[in-house]
Structure formats: C-alpha cells, structure tokens
Amino acid sequence: AQSVSQHNHHVILSEAASLELGCNYSYGGTVNLFWYVQYPGQHLQLLLKYFSGDPLVKGIKGFEAEFIKSKFSFNLRKPSVQWSDTAEYFCAVNAVDRGSTLGRLYFGRGTQLTVWP
Amino acid sequence: GAVVSQHPSRVICKSGTSVKIECRSLDFQATTMFWYRQFPKQSLMLMATSNEGSKATYEQGVEKDKFLINHASLTLSTLTVTSAHPEDSSFYICSARDRWGGVEQYFGPGTRLTVT
Numbered sequence: 022a023q024s025v026s027q028h029n030h031h032v033i034l035s036e037a038a039s040l041e042l043g044c045n046y047s048y049g050g051t052v053n054l055f056w057y058v059q060y061p062g063q064h065l066q067l068l069l070k071y072f073s074g075d076p077l078v079k080g081i082k083g084f085e086a087e088f089i090k091s092k093f094s095f096n097l098r099k100p101s102v103q104w105s106d107t108a109e110y111f112c113a114v115n116a117v118d119r120g121s122t123l124g125r126l127y128f129g130r131g132t133q134l135t136v137w138p
Numbered sequence: 139g140a141v142v143s144q145h146p147s148r149v150i151c152k153s154g155t156s157v158k159i160e161c162r163s164l165d166f167q168a169t170t171m172f173w174y175r176q177f178p179k180q181s182l183m184l185m186a187t188s189n190e191g192s193k194a195t196y197e198q199g200v201e202k203d204k205f206l207i208n209h210a211s212l213t214l215s216t217l218t219v220t221s222a223h224p225e226d227s228s229f230y231i232c233s234a235r236d237r238w239g240g241v242e243q244y245f246g247p248g249t250r251l252t253v254t
Binding site for chain 2: 030065067112126128
C-alpha cells in the first residue's frame, strides 16, 4: 500500500522565518501530489497541486512545493511565514495508475505549524 | 465555486442510537464522494468511497453494516452511523470530486460526533 510520510509533526517558527515541511511517499509509479491546509476550526483547503510539468509549483498565499521524483518527495516551502499561516498542513498523494479513476488520496499524518508574532 | 457542505456540524447522541450525516456538493455534481475519519493529531483515514447510483466501496477494517453510505443523487451522500458507541466519537469529513473535473477533491467542514 502507498504511504505518505510527513516527518515534522509540529513546527514552531517566528514570523518572517522560512518554512520547509517535508513530505515523502512510497509509490514508485506516476503520482499526483497535493498539499492541503486546515486552519483552526475550518475545513481542508487546497494549497497547491502537482500533476505534471514543471516540478516547482506555486500555490496560494506564497506557498510553493518542489517535486523531486528521485527522492519521492514533495516538500512545501514558504520564504517568510506569517502568524496567519498557523494551521495544520497535510500532504496527499494520488497514485495515477492505481485506482486513479476513484481519485483515492493517501494522506500524511499532518504537520502542525505554529507561527509566533 | 466547488463548495461542499456537511450537516450537522456537531451532533451528540446516546449510545445505541443511529445518526445520519449529510454531505452535499453545492455548486457542482459529484459522482464520487469520500468519507474520512480524523482522529486528534492524526491523519485523515479514508473510510469509504461513495459512488452515485451504486454501492460504496469500503476500506479494509471498516464495517459496512455499521457505517451505512448512500449516494442517491449527484449532489448528496449520507453516512449513517448505526448503533453508535463511544468509540465512534470522532470527526467525520467528506469530500467530493467534480464529475467533470480531475482527481482533485473538495472537502466539507466536517462533523464532530460525540457518543455518550
């Protein structure tokens, strides 16, 4: 079965610090990759996604992620975080050639980001 | 666009009773909806895939007779927790895929179920 690993369970930063959240997956075939964010008390929202093409994808609110196929990684980055970025971040993977018609997503366990003002 | 609603947002029920949770796609049609369970500080666990007009596909270890799923229309899926027990207390989240879109899922706000 596919697995998605998010190595950092809780990250604490000060405002303006740079952010990188790790995400690795175990599937060797073609994948679609996602980062979702869950602000306190709100539902999951899509930050960004990678389907194909340029491995560096830009999302909303200044976030970006880089797909490195050789490392099975899709790390999330932001050069300067804000207090409002405090949230839970989830990496998710869809294995394109395995059950892709259902769009099944495999989620990492999430990383809680706390940004101090 | 692509809004998914869930009702109720919170529900408290007594042990042994059943509770129904609705998931609606408000501005798009969804042939496929997903039901997740989220435990505190843990990931989303896929419970089942709901397909409009056909039976749901349950993940391994999820009791289909306990978690009844009905997807009777292109905009509504329901999850009924039957004979609820305190261990069923959790946060239940649904998502939906646009029938004309790709694999992207749009998530509902979740339902907090507490079984006393």
